[in-house]
Amino acid sequence: MRPFSYDRAAGAPGDAGTTWLAGGTTLLDLMKLDVMRPERLADINGLGLAEVRLDAQGLHLGALARMAEVAGNAEVQRHFPVVAQSLALAASQQLRNMASLGGNVLQRTRCPYFRDPSHAACNKRNPGSGCGAMDGANRLQAVLGTSDACIAAYPGDFAQALVALDAEVTLRGAAGERRMRFADLHVQPGTTPERETTLRPGELITGFTVPAGPWAARSLYLKVRDRESYAFALASAAVALDLDGKVVREARIALGGVATVPWRAAEAEADLRGKVLDEASATRAAEAAFAAARTHGENAFKPELGRRTLVRALLLAKRMEA
Amino acid sequence: MTAPAESGGLERRFLLGGGAMLPLLAGTATAQPTPATPAHEGRSMEMTLQVNGQAHRLALDSRTTLLDALREHMGLTGSKKGCDQGQCGACTVLLDGRPVLACLTLAAGVGTRPVITIEGLHGRDGGLHPMQQAFLDQDAFQCGYCTPGQIISAVACVRQGHAGSAEEIREFMSGNLCRCAAYPQIVAAVQQAAPLVEQG
Ligand SMILES: Cc1cc2nc3c(=O)[nH]c(=O)nc-3n(C[C@H](O)[C@H](O)[C@H](O)COP(=O)(O)OP(=O)(O)OC[C@H]3O[C@@H](n4cnc5c(N)ncnc54)[C@H](O)[C@@H]3O)c2cc1C
Ligand code: FES
Ligand code: FES
Numbered sequence: 001m002r003p004f005s006y007d008r009a010a011g012a013p014g015d016a017g018t019t020w021l022a023g024g025t026t027l028l029d030l031m032k033l034d035v036m037r038p039e040r041l042a043d044i045n046g047l048g049l050a051e052v053r054l055d056a057q058g059l060h061l062g063a064l065a066r067m068a069e070v071a072g073n074a075e076v077q078r079h080f081p082v083v084a085q086s087l088a089l090a091a092s093q094q095l096r097n098m099a100s101l102g103g104n105v106l107q108r109t110r111c112p113y114f115r116d117p118s119h120a121a122c123n124k125r126n127p128g129s130g131c132g133a134m135d136g137a138n139r140l141q142a143v144l145g146t147s148d149a150c151i152a153a154y155p156g157d158f159a160q161a162l163v164a165l166d167a168e169v170t171l172r173g174a175a176g177e178r179r180m181r182f183a184d185l186h187v188q189p190g191t192t193p194e195r196e197t198t199l200r201p202g203e204l205i206t207g208f209t210v211p212a213g214p215w216a217a218r219s220l221y222l223k224v225r226d227r228e229s230y231a232f233a234l235a236s237a238a239v240a241l242d243l244d245g246k247v248v249r250e251a252r253i254a255l256g257g258v259a260t261v262p263w264r265a266a267e268a269e270a271d272l273r274g275k276v277l278d279e280a281s282a283t284r285a286a287e288a289a290f291a292a293a294r295t296h297g298e299n300a301f302k303p304e305l306g307r308r309t310l311v312r313a314l315l316l317a318k319r320m321e322a
Numbered sequence: 323m324t325a326p327a328e329s330g331g332l333e334r335r336f337l338l339g340g341g342a343m344l345p346l347l348a349g350t351a352t353a354q355p356t357p358a359t360p361a362h363e364g365r366s367m368e369m370t371l372q373v374n375g376q377a378h379r380l381a382l383d384s385r386t387t388l389l390d391a392l393r394e395h396m397g398l399t400g401s402k403k404g405c406d407q408g409q410c411g412a413c414t415v416l417l418d419g420r421p422v423l424a425c426l427t428l429a430a431g432v433g434t435r436p437v438i439t440i441e442g443l444h445g446r447d448g449g450l451h452p453m454q455q456a457f458l459d460q461d462a463f464q465c466g467y468c469t470p471g472q473i474i475s476a477v478a479c480v481r482q483g484h485a486g487s488a489e490e491i492r493e494f495m496s497g498n499l500c501r502c503a504a505y506p507q508i509v510a511a512v513q514q515a516a517p518l519v520e521q522g
């Protein structure tokens with residue numbers, strides 16, 4: 001690890017050049033690998049920002065609430081099951097005890113070329129150097145939202161719940177506080193894969209608001225992985241349904257493990273609106289969701305796995321008592 | 323988590339707490355040689371860690387993880403370094419009563435929160451903790467490398483009320499990998515000890 005200074009943060013904004021330290025489970029890992037090289041760490045764990053609160057507007061989550069705490073919160077489990085499940089099915093108990101929600105949404109890709117600086121080519125780590133994954137080991141990489149510069153998958157789970165439920169993120173920076181749609185936080189790689197979010201330098205995520213909606217209670221997170229626990233998603237689906245009998249009033253869908261950013265499946269949602277939800281309509285929606293998929297060899301299985309994951313998630317959500 | 327941490331003072335210190343007097347080694351065991359380093363050096367920081375009920379006063383490079391602080395600077399080598407990347411669970415310790423990975427925790431960030439390692443577990447009579455005894459009784463290890471982390475996680479699993487079924491135990495403990503695949507015996511050990519370990 002390279003040398004750095006460590007201080008307790010007094011509050012946002014930090015000056016450009018300061019890197020926030022929350023749980024450290026992404027940051028320290030990538031510092032050891034020499035992928036992230038911050039010179040100044042500001043530890044934000046003393047700032048509070050740990051609220052987990054439900055009210056008529058919805059669910060308010062502080063950026064420093066821990067994954068384990070939110071996953072285990074009975075109210076969240078009951079009223080926003082997709083949020084609790086996306087956290088409970090992620091990482092391990094130890095990591096969930098350490099990791100914060102703010103750090104979680106900013107976790108970096110697990111692409112092996114990104115994580116290992118001995119590979120020369122990685123446009124995300126070293127802009128302009130090429131992409132080792134494109135024709136290399138890409139079983140875990142994305143099929144949606146990719147570009148010619150980068151196919152690295154967004155690895156997290158919780159962000160899909162936030163995207164599906166139209167959450168907002170609150171930020172504190174030099175210009176004061178601002179709120180934006182959570183869906184606008186992450187950006188697709190395009191020609192600049194090194195730019196992953198719309199955060200401004202020194203800006204701090206202070207929390208998330210998940211609006212209450214008629215679909216929130218009938219929601220779930222389905223995650224398919226290489227082993228039954230403690231693995232990143234090969235494909236996952238966050239779904240929330242507002243049903244009128246068997247007919248879909250509103251469907252909210254986000255896909256994980258298959259895309260470069262937390263992926264809202266707007267085409268699939270539109271496809272389901274006003275339809276009777278059954279295997280046939282769910283399958284058509286899933287086809288719409290993956291119509292634009294581009295595979296790269298080892299990850300050729302992902303569109304089919306992703307479609308089946310979404311169909312199963314929709315049919316399971318339909319059967320929920322909500 | 324109150325006062326801003328000190329980051330000055332490059333002078334070498336000796337370990338004061340815990341009775342043991344071990345010379346403090348410079349740097350950390352895992353510090354890589356760093357070509358093209360940023361302008362400043364890693365800072366030495368003074369801190370007092372509360373480990374197994376004893377205060378350990380240390381001066382450590384800011385890069386030192388809790389795991390290296392335990393193993394290299396306090397002589398507590400029970401917590402193991404399997405991967406040093408948060409993947410295997412061999413370094414699991416209790417921080418504020420919750421299992422965490424010492425390899426991804428900066429010592430400087432621990433503050434006054436109590437740390438319990440495998441060395442800090444014991445039974446009522448001062449002998450083996452019921453979970454340690456259960457691991458012996460059930461043959462829940464082969465090489466034993468993962469065992470300290472397994473036992474720490476297992477204690478938390480029971481205390482936090484997640485030992486209700488084999489499935490629940492497996493899920494709570496899934497962050498502790500065992501290369502020798504003693505998993506069935508580990509689950510049996512947790513089930514044996516569960517009634518003897520207090521919850522809460
Ligand atoms: C072995 C392993 C398995 C894992 N499996 C999964 C999994 O299955 N699913 C999953 O979703 N995740 C998984 N993870 C990732 C894990 O969930 C993240 O590392 C964790 O959530 C990051 O949170 P943190 O608080 O530790 O962030 P940190 O490491 O402290 O920070 C991460 C980044 O965010 C920045 N940051 C942190 N907080 C803020 C803030 N409030 N405002 C602005 N910037 C901030 C930091 O500067 C840093 O760049 C796994 C990790 C490991 C090591
Ligand atoms: S050594 Fe910490 S998880 Fe492997
Ligand atoms: S007993 Fe050998 S790794 Fe678990």
